[in-house]
Amino acid sequence: MSKIMKGIQYFSDKDHEMTCQEVFESQFMSGAVTLEVSETPVNYGFLGFGVAITGASCYELFQMEPQQRRKILEDIYSEDGLNLSVARLSVGASDYSAELYSYDDEPFDTALEHFSVERDKEYIIPMIKEILEIRPDLYLFASPWSPPGWMKTGGQMCGGYMRREYIDCYAEYFIRYLKAYEEEGIIIRAVTPQNEPETHQFGKMPACIWHPEIESSFILSLKKKLKENNLDVKVWMYDHSFTGTQRVLWMLENTKGLKENCDGAAFHYYDGAIEETMKIRKQYPDLELHFTEGGPRLFDNYGNDWCKWGIMCSKALNLGYRSFTGWNLILNECGGPNIGPFFCGGLVTEDRVSKEIEHSGQYKTFRHIAPFIHPDSKIYAVSPDPYFGEYMSQYPNIMKKTEGFLIENKTEEKVLVLVNPNQNKMQLQIRLEQKWYYVEMMPESISTIVFQR
Template sequence: MKLIFNLKMTTLLILALCCLSYCSDVEKEDNGGTTPPPEPPVAGDVTMYITTNTRSQDFKKQTVDFSTKDNMSPTTLKLEPGTRYQTMDGFGAAVTGSTCYNLMQMTQENRTKFLKETFSTTEGMGQSYIRISIGCSDFSLSEYTCCDTPGLENFALTSEETDYVIPILKEILAINPDIKIMGSPWTPPRWMKVNNLTDLQPFNSWTSGQLNPAYYADYADYFVKWIQAFEAQGIKIYSVTPQNEPLNRGNSASLYMTWQEQRDFVKTALGPKMETAGLNTRIYIYDHNYDYDRNKPENADQGQYPLKIYEDAAAAEFITGAAYHNYGGNKEELNFIHQSRPDKELVFTETSIGTWNDGRNLEVRLIDDMREVALGTVNNWCKGVIVWNLMLDTDRGPNRDGGCQTCYGAVDIDRSNYSTITRNSHYYIVGHLSSVVKPGAVRIGTSGFSESGFYYSAFENPDGTYAVVLLNSTSANRMITLDDGSHHFAYEVPAKSVISYRWKK
């Protein structure tokens, strides 16, 4: 009997060992290769999104609960909702003709998936403000305006709008109906251009030239017709700028427009014509660099371009604020402009990554772009942040001769299959803002934690939630506590990472 018992025990032991070995093999198979095990359901008081510059965490959603202990942490960032700054309009990228072309090469399924990831407020980043060109830009399929034949009776949307831009905008609006859209022209119709304001000779070129004062009224009507044509398609235009980069003659499509010219155009034509048409589209002037391109002799008197226009009360009446790019100068100019005219708004409307600034190197660009572009503009009073092309292909196009041949998109799509997408820094920095900071949010004050290499901004959303976007540009993890006066929680912020938080009061 004892022998039989021992044999049974031995058999059971062998079976148990085999089962353990099999289960272990199954676990290795499930967790091996490039397919991670499914993450457990995420639940907690605070929702967070984390991106490290190595992509070890790639916009990863996490949660943490409020602490029930007294807060004694020396690294506490305390929210001060009684200190209030600007109200936010939104964050996004330019939906250029090139972007729309690339999106239209994708399968419907893949395109919808990407657009939801980008614009959905429930299934994605919730990007909320985009910029499009009025006519062509250097990222269009051709040079064109909507009235290339002289006479406004010839105004009409082109195939680039009807086949690419408008269908994509409609798909975006179906996902996020509250998206804001800004329009900016690179050039007026060529028949409205002259070589200079002295000779007033016709200037039949896409590049450079100046707007003939005799056509101010016609060009203002052109804006009105363009806005109305898009609205007829169910696409509301939230804002416009009179000219993209008015001090840059050299783009593939461009127009030189001094502050004196822009003042007169807005005051005598654009503002009154839009008002008469019953349009409430906002006008943001300037739309160019922090340094006013004063390295070019002809721009020597163009410094503080918006402030000089605001001095004319009749012009200022039609103007909501000013728009800026960062291809020259320092973001501190934004603060100077705000302090000079706090009644006028600021928006940031363009920045690029490319071959010149190691644009596809996330280890460098995530940190620099979050500090300078995202948090740097918001903390200097910008209500909105818009980066350049949402999507380019892996050949940095389509693009135009004479325009930027070296730019990357916020994302790049593989031209060989129009399926594989690489997400670059600009996609992440906008997403980290838009995912937790909603249109109508107010930037609020903070106190307490302040260390070199950490940058942040705090907000109160219209629904009463709080949001904080924080950059750790140092090479060390750091435990940081956030405290809103009613709740507090701690989380270890990874080295060289961006983290966005949102929680209910």
């Protein structure tokens, strides 16, 4: 006879962080919301959660005392900490860099004789190496915010359009970058052609607009060069908002050879709904989908937006995304260093005066999820049964549905993650292995319930 599962709930709300309480086996409660678990996994082989190791983050880390830096990095990347296992790098400068540069700023150097990553060796590459000491299996992917200015209209890194005549040269630029980093012991596993290819950001930061035909041609050129150089590196197209779903579909449908040479599509959460991207999944089920950018806002619920990120993570996992990457690893109290117009916050913030560390709501969300998901985890969708509905008499303060998922690990451990975005307490129940369990969700809270024998 198998042992009865016991449940331990860890919950976070405005007054608690990972507070622990027991979840008991229960009888059916007719007035509670009943949760249903999908019959088959909706996600398997998930790469993990991560953040961007931007130039700004590396600069902040480099300024710290080594012991303090090590403590922060172990908290974020070790298996005993957040267990982050994916990271994004910027190819040259992003808006969250301390300096504005590319790897070849010599005008019209099509032979790339002046190509060099020497500038990264001061504080970017050393910080990446320190992180790899803690997490040697970290899955790294890289994105450029702009090609060298001379490859673009306007001749500058900030704004402008990519020019077709430099497609092959820029593909070679990528190869040089990948090899230069490999020589430093940093293996990059995937790249995107351009961060946010549908905006020039009005010339206020490194940015570049790419016509979809130019992006398609570049992917084909890059993939050819990767094969010629025996580099096992994936290419994820697009790397912009969910609203670009139709662009991605158009490119795949109208570019010969693209679907065979593109490994995935990358998306940000800034515009549109993630559900839109299921049009891609329906037509191209073998194309990987990745969430590659979205982070806390420094002056907008920075430390308490765990429900937003809990819902976003839940949706991504339930829709079969292969990875989930936030934005900056760490920034200072002003959201810097920053050579752009936005006020983003880091996963963690360091106050340069007090030296105190503040955790974002996204950090708290990752703490509820990332340590419990492993490469062999099976993820099942969890949602209210079909009989859950809105109380229209309470309009416009209608109760929103609970978002969540169930993680099944080889250790026979089951982990239930739930988000209650409402201002009221929710009474929930779920049936696992022929037993009912009652779960109480506090207002605007996220919970992780670990069931073990």
